Amino acid sequence: MSYLDQKEPPRREDRLKACIAYGGSICGMADRQKRCLQDDGERCFTQGSICLLLPGIAILNSIPDSVTLLHGAIGCGSCAHSQNANVRSGSGLRRGKVKDALWLSTALNETDVIGGGEAKLTEAIREADRRYRPSAIFVVSSCVPGIIGDDIEGVVERVQPQVNARIVPIHCEGFKTKVWATAYDAIYHGIGRVLLGEPEEYQPVLVDELGELKEKYRLSRTVNLMNVSSMGRGDEQELARLLRSLGLDVNIFPVFAHPEEMYKATQAAVSVSVCPTHDDYFLKYLQEKFGVPYIIKHMPIGIANTGNWIREVADFFGFQAQAEKLIATEEEEVQAALEEFRPVFAGKKVFVSAGEFRALATTQLLAELGFKIVGIRSFHHDEFAEEEYPKLAAYGEDFPFSIANAQPFEEANLLQRTKPDLFLGHWCSNATATKLGIATHVIYNTGLNYIGYQGAYELARRLYRQLKNPSFSKKLSRYARLPYTKQWYEADPFKYIKAVGSEPNV
Amino acid sequence: MSSFIERPRYLCPLGGALMAVTAIPRAIPIIHAAVGCAGNIIWGQNGGGGLQVGGYCGGLSMPSSNVQEREVVFGGGERLREEIRNTLEVMDGDLFFVLTGCVTEVIGDDIKAVVKEFQDEGVPITFAETGGFKGNSYYGYDLVLQSLFRNYIRRDAQKTAGKVNLFGIPPFMDVFWRGNLDELRLLLQKLGLTVNTFFTAADSLEGIKNAAEAELNIVVSDVYGVEAAEVFKELYGTPYIALSLPVGPAATDLFLRQVGDALSLDRQSIEQVVEQENRLYYHYLDPLAECYNDLDLQRYSVVVGDANYAVAITKFLADDLGWLPELAVCTDPLEESQQQRLASRLAGLESGIQPHVVFETDTSEIINHLNQRWPHNKSQKYYNAFSPAFVVGSSLDRELAISLGAPHLSVSFPVANRAVLDRGYSGYRGGLCLIEDLLSAAIAGR
Incomplete structure (x- = not known):
């Protein structure tokens, strides 16, 4: 039985044995001494983080002609104010019109908490359909309905016959999982269950046999390029450029895909992931249900990684020779272009912090650029990362490696120890390094390029810029103070990681 | 009351409370809530706060108990106790402020009892119950003040003149x-x-x-x-x-x-x-007199804002700048008595301007209120248009401004498209600042 036959997807802790707490070194990871793998490690001091609702809404708000109806308290969805920038620029770049995201909140109040929110949700769906006439309504449930036991599927089933929009229930109850990457499963789960049906069309009176053959040929060379919003338009275009140069056509899914065109994902020749953290749940489903095979192995950040990513796709189509030629040309060009920056990068110490795969892949790019890696923090760990640790361990000197869902207190401690020249961190996670006086650059921003050869060059260009004048951080650090005690900087950075069944490391 | 709020221009009480606590000198918030509350709020600040995120202990550095299913079933008191204990080791602050979210309030954790244990040990710690279903972020701010007044300030203080x-x-x-x-x-x-x-x-x-x-x-x-x-x-x-x-x-x-x-x-x-x-x-306004007139800078305007700005800006435009704010939209969900109070502030303005005051939480509905107020051009040869116009609001009102062909200034949350550090609009100097910003937007293409 498929996971998608269930109302909700399983947690990644259960499905992939994903974990969020580890502190040690990269060689330790490569040697498979991962404490957290064995016993679901946790911390007994934690700072705030994000839940699956955030990446969830980031994807949903990009879907044109849809509304995101958040079923929960009024604050769930505030993140959309930040993500709206991506929706605006993304719709401008992809669809020619800058447009604000459209999200609604049922804003559950105290009465709803006691009496249940189902009636309000029912009315909200009807009103949203009436007012906005969308193609799809994503009903996203957050913590409160999860606790008070609102039956979201029941509501959707009852109200669907009364509205035009297709209603997609999405479960994002934040207290249910520690691993926010479960968001991708939650979104794919909803889309997979509701939006993949092909629209009914009139049968043509005269059959255009040549046209049909052409279409069949096109589809046999169409690749689903999976993007759950880790790539902006620039990155999409880079991968589309590389795939097109192998004679392939590209269907980008699911960000900015129109609900009525989502079925196209079921017709492609193959699906290609750009980040193993994202897509395995859905790719397996597309294969099982629609016979679309998939490739999920490399993240095309970094020169070698991009080459390997292209090779996997080319292998599938039997285009090995063309791929090697493409890779050789591209590498030669990008390597030559990078020469100008290499003297500045050589031996500079860098610390990297980001989502599981992005952290590992970006580190490989930084090593290619000549940086010395002094630390990595990756947001979670699961089986997909296994192959990457030995690659990083092979760079030479061992360095601290931690798995943490943000937790800047550990980061502050590690940065004071490792004293990097440069820090790369995720969105809303760069202030700690900056206030310590370290040149800093964001490792994820959909307005910037990171992916493929173009991304490698653009990232290098930006890092060069940061290193050329880090005065913002340097000057700020003279007066900024982080909120940590002196004794904390002297303590073991992984002091608060405990393991189930054992005492904390205090 | 609608069954939903479109694109709420406020966060939950926890959000407003966190913003307030991170602004208290050397205060450390301790969030007793699910893991994503902090991030969601910070992302909200990132997107709506004029590029300001957090204070001394803001952003993702805020301690949070990150309660899970286990706590939902068995209660979160023990987890909170552990979190506070370890916060005192790691975080350097002079006031610790526990704030609750939806999950811990629904499951009924006894925050007061846990906080009291630490107070008894002499720890400067207090709390506020800021569950998301109690109101919005403006109310969260109010709750933090209430908590300071009830639990923190010295009760034996002597009233001092001045x-x-x-x-x-x-x-x-x-x-x-x-x-x-x-x-x-x-x-x-x-x-x-x-x-x-x-x-x-x-x-x-x-x-x-x-x-x-x-x-x-x-x-x-x-x-x-x-x-x-x-x-x-x-x-x-x-x-x-x-x-x-x-x-x-x-x-x-x-x-x-x-x-x-x-x-x-x-x-x-x-x-x-x-x-x-x-x-x-x-004195500062004086040299504007030539250009203000030469460039014909008087504008019809729509003001969209929270309870503070909807009134304050409208009044300023009408009574100081001499503009024509025909429509004032307050986007907060308010009690009827509060609505009446705000409306009364804009009745009987000195300039004689009578703005139409509406209470509308939903961004996409605002244009309808203007259409009701200002008749459409029915292909008349002579038509008294709502033009030249200006929209003062939040960054969500840019689409309204575009549909009116009007320039726009973000003032009220969310302010996604401006960087704000120490700029202010209050007082006399604030009025000058606001004129600078309004007119700069109006003549951006000059």
Whole structure:
């Protein structure tokens, strides 16, 4: 039985044995001494983080002609104010019109908490359909309905016959999982269950046999390029450029895909992931249900990684020779272009912090650029990362490696120890390094390029810029103070990681 | 009441409370909630806060118990205790402030009891129950003030003549909070008063602790902080005045006079300050007289804002700048009595302008209110258009501005498209700032 036959997807802790707490070194990871793998490690001091609702809404708000109806308290969805920038620029770049995201909140109040929110949700769906006439309504449930036991599927089933929009229930109850990457499963789960049906069309009176053959040929060379919003338009275009140069056509899914065109994902020749953290749940489903095979192995950040990513796709189509030629040309060009920056990068110490795969892949790019890696923090760990640790361990000197869902207190401690020249961190996670006086650059921003050869060059260009004048951080650090005690900087950075069944490391 | 709110322009009470606590000098918030509450709020700040995220202990550095299914089933008290204990080791602060979210309130954790254990040990710690279903972020701000008044400030303080507290400007939710608070404090100091504003660089925990020394609480809002002022009055017998956020000379003259009256200050010295400040304001405005007219810079306008800005900006445009704010939209969900109070503030304006005041939470509905107010062109040869126009609102009102062919300025949350550090719109100087920003937007293509 498929996971998608269930109302909700399983947690990644259960499905992939994903974990969020580890502190040690990269060689330790490569040697498979991962404490957290064995016993679901946790911390007994934690700072705030994000839940699956955030990446969830980031994807949903990009879907044109849809509304995101958040079923929960009024604050769930505030993140959309930040993500709206991506929706605006993304719709401008992809669809020619800058447009604000459209999200609604049922804003559950105290009465709803006691009496249940189902009636309000029912009315909200009807009103949203009436007012906005969308193609799809994503009903996203957050913590409160999860606790008070609102039956979201029941509501959707009852109200669907009364509205035009297709209603997609999405479960994002934040207290249910520690691993926010479960968001991708939650979104794919909803889309997979509701939006993949092909629209009914009139049968043509005269059959255009040549046209049909052409279409069949096109589809046999169409690749689903999976993007759950880790790539902006620039990155999409880079991968589309590389795939097109192998004679392939590209269907980008699911960000900015129109609900009525989502079925196209079921017709492609193959699906290609750009980040193993994202897509395995859905790719397996597309294969099982629609016979679309998939490739999920490399993240095309970094020169070698991009080459390997292209090779996997080319292998599938039997285009090995063309791929090697493409890779050789591209590498030669990008390597030559990078020469100008290499003297500045050589031996500079860098610390990297980001989502599981992005952290590992970006580190490989930084090593290619000549940086010395002094630390990595990756947001979670699961089986997909296994192959990457030995690659990083092979760079030479061992360095601290931690798995943490943000937790800047550990980061502050590690940065004071490792004293990097440069820090790369995720969105809303760069202030700690900056206030310590370290040149800093964001490792994820959909307005910037990171992916493929173009991304490698653009990232290098930006890092060069940061290193050329880090005065913002340097000057700020003279007066900024982080909120940590002196004794904390002297303590073991992984002091608060405990393991189930054992005492904390205090 | 609609069954949903479209694109809420506020966060939950926890969000507003966190913004307030991160603005208290050397305060450390401790969130007792699910893992994503902090991130969601910070992303909200990132997107709507004029590029300001967090204070001393803000952003993702805020301690949080990150409760899970286990706590939902068995209760989160033990987890909170552990989190507080370890926070005291790691985090360097002088006031620890526990704030709850939806999950821990629904499951009914006894926060007060856990916090008391630490208070008994002498830890400077307090709490507020800020579950998301209790209201919005403006109310969260109010709840933090209430908690300070009930649990933190010295009860035995002696009332001191000339001391006042000023609040009603929620940190970060009002992205101009620092500039606004600073300017009003400076003005009150010109009246010889000592002012505690709780959240600025000029404030301290010692000043906050002594808040009950004030002889008057000044709430520069018709809504935010009013409940807290009531609590203060109940606890310490301190009277308060609540008036709209004063932006520009007309409102600020009134503000100073009302404060003077409430404290029975010498009328003449108040008038002296008023006169001086007006003289200075118009001194700066003076050289604008040529271009203001040459460029025909008077505008019809739509003002969209929270309870503070909807009123304050509209009044300023009408009574100081001489614009025509035909429609004032307040986007907060409010009680009827609060709505009436705000509407009354815009009735009988000195300029004679009668703005149409509506209460509408949903961005995409605002255009309908204008269409009702201002008749469409029915292909008439001569048509008195709503033009030239200007939209003052939040960054969500850019689409409205585009549909009116009008320039736009983001003032009220969310302010996604401006960087704000110490800029403020309150007082006389604030009025000048606002004119600069409005006219700069109007002539951007010049």
